[in-house]
Amino acid sequence: MGEFETETKELFDAMVAYNKSNLLATVDKARKAGMDPLEIIGVLGTGMTEVGVRFERGKLFLPHVLSAADAMTAAVKVLEADLPVESASSKIASVVMGTVEGDVHDIGKSIVSTLLQCAGFDVHDLGRDVPTSKFINEIKNGCTMLGMSALMTTSMVVQREAIEKLKEEGLRDGVKVMVGGAPATQAWADKIGADGYGENANDAVQVALSLVKK
Incomplete structure (x- = not known):
């Protein structure tokens, strides 16, 4: 996980917990620590994949998945301001x-x-x-x-x-x-x-x- 091992684990755990306010706070913490926005998005994607796996196994239900998707969308919107211009505009x-x-x-x-x-x-x-x-x-x-x-x-x-x-x-x-x-x-x-x-x-x-x- 490299130098952002703690932030990576916290981001993944927050994504899997599908709580928007908690996820946004965790994303903000990772940003302030200097973690690359694309790297943050990648970790969120891994967490979202795990949410999907748990849904397929019956450990989570559709409302949980929708909450997770909503939380991820909000987090990505926050991160868009940090993305390179070419990534955000084209x-x-x-x-x-x-x-x-x-x-x-x-x-x-x-x-x-x-x-x-x-x-x-x-x-x-x-x-x-x-x-x-x-x-x-x-x-x-x-x-x-x-x-x-x-x-x-x-x-x-x-x-x-x-x-x-x-x-x-x-x-x-x-x-x-x-x-x-x-x-x-x-x-x-x-x-x-x-x-x-x-x-x-x-x-x-x-x-x-x-x-x-x-």
Whole structure:
């Protein structure tokens, strides 16, 4: 954890505790200690991922997850003033996000969307149970990256179908496609012709950043 080991632990614990006022106070403490704002956001993202894991395991419930998301949004808003001008004012790329049609799981995808916004992406989050046609429309309207989540093996096939649809529409070469979700793997991403795979929320952001540079 380096020189900010104490601050990192406090930030993570505050994020997992999903209390906004406590999190904001902890963020302020880390800022005053000289911790980099992007590093703070990264720790918050790790904590938010843990909140999602606890939700999936039944240890937390939807109101807790919503409280955590609200707290993180407020914290990121505070940190925006500390970000480099290029990070705050310009967008890296426009990405359309969504859970594929037939799947109503939303938490993990929402966490990734939040972290992508923090990283400087213009995010169009379509929510859950999203028809492939809606993804296509967003790409036609200017999005150059597509992130699709699937949390069930039965809905994974829609990720492949969406990529095939992009090819049919002549759009595939102009868009980077990322896939994720519990049953997804790097092997699956390779098999269906996706450009990237994120094992978790933080990994997904790093993959997105690397795809933009290609």
